Amino acid sequence: MTEIAVERILAKQARPARGAPGRKAATVLTQHVVEVISDSGEGAQKCGQALGAIAARMGMGVWTVEIIPAEIRPPARSVAGASGNCIRLGSGKVTNGGDETDLVVAFNEQVLLGRVRAGGLKTGCTIILESMWRDDADPKIADSYVDTYERLVTSGYNVYEVAMERECRAIVPDARRGKNMFALGMLCNLYSLDLQLAREQIALAFGKKAAGVVKTNVALLEAGHAWAEANLDFKYSIPAVRSTEAQIVVNGNTALALGVLASGMEICAMYPITPATSASHYLSDVFEKVGGIVHQAEDEIAACAFAIGASYAGKCAVTITSGPGYSLKQEAIGLAVMAEIPLVVVNVQRGGPSTGQPTKAEQGDLLTAMFGSHGDAPKVVLAAATIEDCFYSIITARRIAETFNMVVVVLSDADLATSQTPFPRPQFSDSWVAPPLDQSPVPPGAKPYDWDATTGLARRFIPGQPNGMHTVTGLAHDRSSHVAYDADSNEESLRARSLKLAALARTLQPPPLFGDDEGDLLLIGWGSTKGTIEEAVERARSEGAKVSSMHLRFLQPLPPGIKEAMSRFRKVMTIEGNWSDNPEDEIIDETNRRYSALAMLLRARYLIDVDCWSQVRGEPIKPGTLCQVIRDKLQR
Amino acid sequence: MTTAATACMIKLYEERHELEDYQSGVPRWCSGCGDNAILAAVQRLCRDEQLRPEKTVFVSGIGCSSRFPHYMKTYGFHGIHGRALPIAEGVRMARPDLNIFVNTGDGDCCSIGAAHWIHAIRYNMNMTVFLHDNQIYGLTKMQASPTSPKGLKSNTTPRGTCLEALNPLTVTLGVSNVSFVAQAVDWIPEVLYDIVKAAFHHKGFSFVRIVQRCPEWLPTLLEPWLHDPLKVKLLHHEQGLAISPSLAKVYKNQERHDPADLDRARSVAASVDPIPVGILYRNPDVPCYEDLRGTDELRTTARTKAGLEAEFDKFTVWPQESDGVPHRTA
Numbered sequence: 001m002t003e004i005a006v007e008r009i010l011a012k013q014a015r016p017a018r019g020a021p022g023r024k025a026a027t028v029l030t031q032h033v034v035e036v037i038s039d040s041g042e043g044a045q046k047c048g049q050a051l052g053a054i055a056a057r058m059g060m061g062v063w064t065v066e067i068i069p070a071e072i073r074p075p076a077r078s079v080a081g082a083s084g085n086c087i088r089l090g091s092g093k094v095t096n097g098g099d100e101t102d103l104v105v106a107f108n109e110q111v112l113l114g115r116v117r118a119g120g121l122k123t124g125c126t127i128i129l130e131s132m133w134r135d136d137a138d139p140k141i142a143d144s145y146v147d148t149y150e151r152l153v154t155s156g157y158n159v160y161e162v163a164m165e166r167e168c169r170a171i172v173p174d175a176r177r178g179k180n181m182f183a184l185g186m187l188c189n190l191y192s193l194d195l196q197l198a199r200e201q202i203a204l205a206f207g208k209k210a211a212g213v214v215k216t217n218v219a220l221l222e223a224g225h226a227w228a229e230a231n232l233d234f235k236y237s238i239p240a241v242r243s244t245e246a247q248i249v250v251n252g253n254t255a256l257a258l259g260v261l262a263s264g265m266e267i268c269a270m271y272p273i274t275p276a277t278s279a280s281h282y283l284s285d286v287f288e289k290v291g292g293i294v295h296q297a298e299d300e301i302a303a304c305a306f307a308i309g310a311s312y313a314g315k316c317a318v319t320i321t322s323g324p325g326y327s328l329k330q331e332a333i334g335l336a337v338m339a340e341i342p343l344v345v346v347n348v349q350r351g352g353p354s355t356g357q358p359t360k361a362e363q364g365d366l367l368t369a370m371f372g373s374h375g376d377a378p379k380v381v382l383a384a385a386t387i388e389d390c391f392y393s394i395i396t397a398r399r400i401a402e403t404f405n406m407v408v409v410v411l412s413d414a415d416l417a418t419s420q421t422p423f424p425r426p427q428f429s430d431s432w433v434a435p436p437l438d439q440s441p442v443p444p445g446a447k448p449y450d451w452d453a454t455t456g457l458a459r460r461f462i463p464g465q466p467n468g469m470h471t472v473t474g475l476a477h478d479r480s481s482h483v484a485y486d487a488d489s490n491e492e493s494l495r496a497r498s499l500k501l502a503a504l505a506r507t508l509q510p511p512p513l514f515g516d517d518e519g520d521l522l523l524i525g526w527g528s529t530k531g532t533i534e535e536a537v538e539r540a541r542s543e544g545a546k547v548s549s550m551h552l553r554f555l556q557p558l559p560p561g562i563k564e565a566m567s568r569f570r571k572v573m574t575i576e577g578n579w580s581d582n583p584e585d586e587i588i589d590e591t592n593r594r595y596s597a598l599a600m601l602l603r604a605r606y607l608i609d610v611d612c613w614s615q616v617r618g619e620p621i622k623p624g625t626l627c628q629v630i631r632d633k634l635q636r
Numbered sequence: 637m638t639t640a641a642t643a644c645m646i647k648l649y650e651e652r653h654e655l656e657d658y659q660s661g662v663p664r665w666c667s668g669c670g671d672n673a674i675l676a677a678v679q680r681l682c683r684d685e686q687l688r689p690e691k692t693v694f695v696s697g698i699g700c701s702s703r704f705p706h707y708m709k710t711y712g713f714h715g716i717h718g719r720a721l722p723i724a725e726g727v728r729m730a731r732p733d734l735n736i737f738v739n740t741g742d743g744d745c746c747s748i749g750a751a752h753w754i755h756a757i758r759y760n761m762n763m764t765v766f767l768h769d770n771q772i773y774g775l776t777k778m779q780a781s782p783t784s785p786k787g788l789k790s791n792t793t794p795r796g797t798c799l800e801a802l803n804p805l806t807v808t809l810g811v812s813n814v815s816f817v818a819q820a821v822d823w824i825p826e827v828l829y830d831i832v833k834a835a836f837h838h839k840g841f842s843f844v845r846i847v848q849r850c851p852e853w854l855p856t857l858l859e860p861w862l863h864d865p866l867k868v869k870l871l872h873h874e875q876g877l878a879i880s881p882s883l884a885k886v887y888k889n890q891e892r893h894d895p896a897d898l899d900r901a902r903s904v905a906a907s908v909d910p911i912p913v914g915i916l917y918r919n920p921d922v923p924c925y926e927d928l929r930g931t932d933e934l935r936t937t938a939r940t941k942a943g944l945e946a947e948f949d950k951f952t953v954w955p956q957e958s959d960g961v962p963h964r965t966a
Contacts, residue, residue: 247952297755339713464731470712471705
């Protein structure tokens with residue numbers, strides 16, 4: 001380390017606020033992205049979650065994204081080991097994680113480097129960095145810290161060193177365990193959050209533990225708050241309008257599980273797989289209280305078969321999985337399609353193929369959801385567009401499954417699964433719940449597959465119904481469910497199973513447009529990207545661009561009105577989190593370009609030249625990135 | 637434990653079911669196929685026990701034996717290859733009031749569905765399972781199965797199989813929570829019926845391996861056992877099966893075996909020649925998964941709503957009054 005470097009470093013020590021304490025002037029912001037990162041086990045996630053909850057209670061829009069290391073226990077102070085939360089705060093509703101981070105609190109410089117290299121931080125953003133490493137007994141650690149610090153400063157980052165652990169030691173003996181609440185206190189000060197709400201939040205978070213624990217953590221919070229007030233020369237405020245209605249704050253997987261609860265389904269059969277499993281964790285905890293069970297099967301196939309057996313016996317069941325598990329279930333899904341047994345299958349998508357990126361978001365399973373299994377296996381495919389939608393999609397899925405005797409696939413992804421944002425507390429409706437088991441006698445002469453000539457629908461007979469005895473089979477069968485190899489029966493049954501999709505499509509509303517009904521560019525998305533796309537559209541429109549967007553919740557069948565909407569725009573492009581070939585690549589041309597999944601479907605169905613833009617970086621698409629995509633597309 | 641809603645519905649009049657009330661269609665099995673003997677024994681059981689056809693479900697996988705449900709005038713579920721057991725488990729979990737039978741073959745159970753078989757034993761859900769073991773794949777035309785004897789020539793092993801046969805009995809008896817294991821042969825219908833009956837009356841996962849002939853692909857494989865009664869060892873016990881005097885005269889190779897004796901059951905099970913026939917193991921005290929998981933309760937909309945609202949409460953951010961005090965009167 002050179003003399004010059006030392007000088008520079010010393011010059012950038014935390015600057016005390018000018019003027020009296022409590023008088024720091026706050027810069028008013030409309031939104032800010034803040035993150036808290038540490039080694040795993042140091043509590044950055046708890047700090048981030050609490051920050052989000054406090055802000056939400058003050059009425060701010062909040063979107064929380066977990067930063068999860070891919071390994072169970074990465075080594076301490078490792079670049080790949082960042083664990084924490086990224087929280088976007090806004091004065092209005094926040095529908096996505098936003099762009100790069102504006103302010104970060106890091107417990108060591110290595111996890112910070114990981115985030116820098118991942119491109120997660122805004123150039124020149126504010127960094128609040130634990131400074132204890134500067135004096136570490138291990139010269140390698142001290143050197144690494146100083147080196148990193150220096151490089152960050154010369155790269156233009158606004159770095160504040162804070163001896164968090166030393167400050168905490170006055171309150172707790174093991175400060176490594178407590179500095180997350182000190183950091184929370186600092187952030188409450190920096191974002192002008194209500195300290196009393198923060199105390200309440202701590203009481204809530206540590207409520208199950210001894211009163212002493214709450215007291216200590218509140219003391220840490222207050223210490224952090226006072227320290228930031230006295231020693232950091234900036235402060236923000238994000239004006240918020242307090243909500244007048246009760247809201248719930250959960251991640252997408254918890255919302256899915258709540259949806260299962262609300263739908264009246266009683267059996268969830270699953271096998272552990274990331275990122276779907278946390279839905280089943282939560283459901284396992286609460287399902288029995290309402291008379292349901294989560295069955296952890298011996299494998300994905302068994303989980304699907306178990307759910308099919310339960311559905312067959314009269315209680316529509318659900319199986320929850322992610323990509324590879326969804327592939328394993330395909331044969332069983334074909335059976336449910338063939339035998340016309342209602343079934344809800346949830347696929348919380350992750351990066352693929354194969355083991356891929358288990359903790360990262362991708363939208364790569366759309367085509368597999370629609371066309372998976374074998375033969376012609378029509379099934380309904382829904383994609384949850386928001387966290388709130390994760391809840392309602394399951395209720396809708398159960399109702400469609402039982403009305404149409406179909407398999408309904410609900411797509412979510414790792415982004416929705418782990419993000420949190422408040423949504424209005426649902427008002428329970430009796431119509432959500434499945435009707436009681438039908439055990440009435442079957443009328444004489446009725447057949448188990450009396451397919452309606454127009455809609456393909458048939459009333460199924462459930463074991464226990466007198467006169468309804470028959471054997472369902474995965475073999476081709478006639479109206480009596482007898483094995484039938486003749487041409488007419490085969491054709492009739494295929495037609496009936498296909499018509500059900502058309503019948504369902506007739507009940508759907510055209511998807512609404514975000515923005516004007518006509519213009520230069522229509523973006524079409526599906527799944528977790530809704531908030532991001534709409535924010536980008538809004539920003540681009542404020543710059544004068546004639547762009548609108550449409551978001552599809554039903555992917556199969558597609559709702560009406562899509563073609564008409566597309567025809568009112570000069571250009572149409574899908575925005576997706578899956579692979580598409582870049583038309584600029586040397587050997588890619590119009591004849592061999594592989595389009596994104598939805599673009600391929602729209603092109604095939606509507607004969608319209610739909611373009612696509614997609615990204616598979618394992619992270620949510622940023623609205624700022626999309627704004628540039630919109631500008632480029634309009635200029636071409 | 638409370639009672640399932642479906643079990644509360646009673647019939648107020650007397651109903652008598654005859655054999656033909658359980659018969660459906662003409663079985664498309666070869667004449668001399670062991671499946672026919674099993675079908676006859678099971679239909680007789682249904683009649684003798686007066687099982688209500690609408691309350692009875694036969695679940696099967698894929699293979700010759702898995703056509704079984706089509707020939708029963710009950711509810712049936714002809715599933716996919718290897719997955720009869722998890723399907724039946726789902727049925728059982730949803731419906732404690734149904735009689736559940738499973739028909740599976742040696743390929744279906746011991747090969748493609750082997751993982752499910754192991755775990756089904758461990759779940760010990762209340763169902764009667766028939767392993768139709770003819771030691772060959774029949775429907776797909778003569779490929780070796782895991783239970784084919786070593787050296788068997790088949791379409792996939794033209795120079796003979798090189799592996800020892802898997803023994804379904806010792807495998808089953810080796811899994812924790814095993815609660816009922818029996819072995820029958822298709823050519824002694826009297827004992828086959830008694831075993832089917834004992835299996836049905838056991839509450840838990842009743843596993844019956846039935847050694848059966850395949851006249852199409854292995855017409856002579858079991859000839860030595862058919863022609864020499866000493867190559868069959870009948871198991872009898874006060875707690876197991878009683879052997880009729882007429883049968884005892886023919887089958888003189890007998891062993892008094894206590895079905896509670898797991899160690900002896902394992903060693904008896906290991907014998908291929910003579911074939912042990914009877915109840916090898918029975919333990920009525922192993923709990924059933926469906927009882928442990930407590931599904932046998934009435935679920936109401938009110939209960940769903942109450943449970944859901946309680947969960948919502950955990951995650952709710954209540955609107956703030958102007959004084960900053962949360963109010964909770966929604």
